[in-house]
Amino acid sequence: MKKPAVKRTFRLDAALCRELDERARSRRMTRTDIVEAALASLLTPDQEERLEAVLARRLDRLSRQIERLEWHIELSNETAALFIRSWLTNNPPLPDAALQAAQATGKKRWEAFVDTLARRMELGPKFQEEVSLGTRPGTHSSPAAK
Template sequence: MSGGQVKRSVRLPADLARALADHARRRKASQTAIIEAALVSFLSPDAADRLEASLSRRLDRLTRDVERLEWHVELSNETLALFIRSWLSATPPLPDGAVKAAHAQGRERWTRFIDTLNRRMELGPRFREELAEDRTNADPTGS
């Protein structure tokens, strides 16, 4: 058929019909125009290319996010390794009589550490915020 219009009657689930009506109202367009645009887009030969491009952009963004996370995990691992190496090098062994007291004090410190960690994870501040604040305080010119 060329030219004119053909009337079609379709049934939509109630939630989809409401979503269509809401979208049309927000866009200040008719529901018919939105359905026509959706069909043209869905049936156009370049729809697959647009979908592929959209997916490629999303995958690229996810790849960058994963790479950034990988860098942060590696940084954390290296930081922890350096701290442990430094601590092991600088901490002298305990005399036999002090081991029991050191274990008790270690348990107490561990409990305080876990409580502090839980509080910071729930309420903050986060370490990266403190780093940014330290950097700002160290260089008042902001450069």
């Protein structure tokens, strides 16, 4: 015996209607059956618990992403700090006579550095991958190569 039905008229977004039609075709169901199932799912008492579980999973994923970002930032900061300390410790100040030539050389070296950095950011390998894999910088090994 069929349950009594009540006819209702609703306006739906055209894109949502297309998705509904496609889902009905792919599952070989009527649009009414899909809408009824969706409404029943939405209106069930455990909906709040399911929503809470979905939100908890999303928050956990975001927390893990933030932890990875923190690690990357810390790695970058430590790398810069070690380089700066090493450079300041090992490079004496230049005499005034050599300053102009050093600045011209420095400009060329800076441009080469920026080009290399852009290439590595686009193509890799990233320094973080080298550190994570335990390889030495400059060996250009990547996860795909292993």
